[in-house]
Amino acid sequence: xxxxxxxxxxxxxxxxxxxxxxxxxxxxxxxxxxxxxxxxxxxxxxxxxxxxxxxxxxxxxxxxxxxxxxxxxxxxxxxxxxxxxxxxxxxxxxxxxxxxxxxxxxxxxxxxxxxxxxxxxxxxxxxxxxxxxxxxxxxxxxxxxxxxxxxxxxxxxxxxxxxxxxxxxxxxxxxxxxxxxxxxxxxxxxxxxxxxxxxxxxxxxxxxxxxxxxxxxxxxxxxxxxxx
Amino acid sequence: xxxxxxxxxxxxxxxxxxxxxxxxxxxxxxxxxxxxxxxxxxxxxxxxxxxxxxxxxxxxxxxxxxxxxxxxxxxxxx
Numbered sequence: 389x390x391x392x393x394x395x396x397x398x399x400x401x402x403x404x405x406x407x408x409x410x411x412x413x414x415x416x417x418x419x420x421x422x423x424x425x426x427x428x429x430x431x432x433x434x435x436x437x438x439x440x441x442x443x444x445x446x447x448x449x450x451x452x453x454x455x456x457x458x459x460x461x462x463x464x465x466x467x468x469x470x471x472x473x474x475x476x477x478x479x480x481x482x483x484x485x486x487x488x489x490x491x492x493x494x495x496x497x498x499x500x501x502x503x504x505x506x507x508x509x510x511x512x513x514x515x516x517x518x519x520x521x522x523x524x525x526x527x528x529x530x531x532x533x534x535x536x537x538x539x540x541x542x543x544x545x546x547x548x549x550x551x552x553x554x555x556x557x558x559x560x561x562x563x564x565x566x567x568x569x570x571x572x573x574x575x576x577x578x579x580x581x582x583x584x585x586x587x588x589x590x591x592x593x594x595x596x597x598x599x600x601x602x603x604x605x606x607x608x609x610x611x612x613x614x615x616x
Numbered sequence: 617x618x619x620x621x622x623x624x625x626x627x628x629x630x631x632x633x634x635x636x637x638x639x640x641x642x643x644x645x646x647x648x649x650x651x652x653x654x655x656x657x658x659x660x661x662x663x664x665x666x667x668x669x670x671x672x673x674x675x676x677x678x679x680x681x682x683x684x685x686x687x688x689x690x691x692x693x694x
Contacts, residue, residue, distance in 0.1 A: 404670060415654065415668055423653045467652065470671035518640055524632050524662045525640075536635025562641050562658045563666055564617055589638070598639060 390445055390457055391435040391464035401432035404471050413438065416469030426472065434458050492547040493558060493595030497585035500538070500600035510577035513542040514599055517555055517616060519565035526571050526610055533573050535604035541583075544597035545570065555616070558596035560589040572612045575605040620664040621673055627681045631662035634683040647680040656684060 393401065407413040412429045426438040434454065436445045449457050487493050508514075516523065516539040525537040533539065540548075540559065548558055555567045575581065581601050586594035623631070637643045640661060646654040658666040659681075667673055 415671075417652045422651045424655050470668035472668050516639065518661065520640075520661045520663070523640075524628065525636065534632065538636050538639035540639065559639050561639065563620070563660050563664075565660070586638070600636075602635070 389437050390461045392458055392461040393429065393433050393435055394463055394465040397465055398433050401429055413472040414469045415472055416466040419465045419467055434461065435464055487593060487595060491551045491553040494585045495595065499587045500582040500584035500598045503582050503584045505580045505582055507577055507580055508575050514539040514573045514575065515542050515545040516571040516573065517559065517567045518569045518571065519567055521569055523569065523571060530607045531610040532607050533601055533605040533610065535602065537601055537604060539573060539599050541597050541599060548596065557592040559598065560586050560592040560594040562590045567616045570614045570616050571610065572614065573605055573609050574611050575609050579605045579609065619667040621667055621675060622664055624675055628663050630681065631659060643684045645682045645684055646678055648677050649679045
């Protein structure tokens with residue numbers, strides 16, 4: 389839907405920075421609702437639902453004209469709203485050839501969860517990269533990876549280091565915190581996993597290898613922690 | 617770096633037992649005490665809720681957190 393912001397809301401939006409030239413992206417709870425939605429706001433006054441129909445609304449503005457659309461739009465106010473960084477909204481991205489060649493990344497493919505389960509040979513090592521020394525997905529007491537956790541392969545970790553690649557972009561991580569730790573896991577041959585290519589997300593290109601352990605790993609498989 | 621809010625032990629313990637959506641993060645819905653729900657938010661290390669810019673949220677505002685599976689928390693807009 390398309391809406392016009394109440395004048396008080398317009399003023400608040402004008403006091404906030406833009407997400408891009410002429411627009412802001414916000415998460416907001418409308419005054420008559422309880423659930424947040426994402427919106428794009430043009431010129432701090434014309435609000436559009438940022439949902440699957442966004443393209444249609446945008447075309448409607450192009451076809452009918454900004455002023456006409458605004459004149460017939462219902463007024464909307466929010467109980468609360470917050471600005472969303474543009475990098476938090478995924479766009480359709482394609483890994484450039486240079487990243488593939490210069491950083492040893494992979495193009496296309498599927499994410500780990502979209503690939504069938506496989507079993508490691510008991511020798512292969514996987515690495516979980518983290519900004520946190522007390523990574524909660526590592527069971528330090530039983531020396532294993534907890535169920536439902538992701539890692540990359542040791543080979544891809546080495547490739548990332550070798551090419552001085554940015555792990556936040558390679559593994560499409562949502563926060564830009566510095567990766568400081570590497571937790572090394574050597575799963576048993578009966579610890580199933582799924583292997584895939586990190587898909588673009590959070591404004592990052594991905595293209596590294598990701599491995600998902602639905603059931604975690606067996607006790608004693610967490611072998612060491614190193615600095616990244 | 618994006619602002620973040622450390623969750624209480626209760627929510628950390630809940631999230632530790634739930635699957636990740638990618639290396640080091642989970643996507644959750646957050647129910648606030650006033651009844652509002654914030655959809656598809658990111659928690660890193662099962663511990664920190666990532667906040668939007670200018671978002672003022674404190675731990676006392678959070679009533680409940682629920683995991684959202686099979687999503688990266690992002691929608692593609694073209």
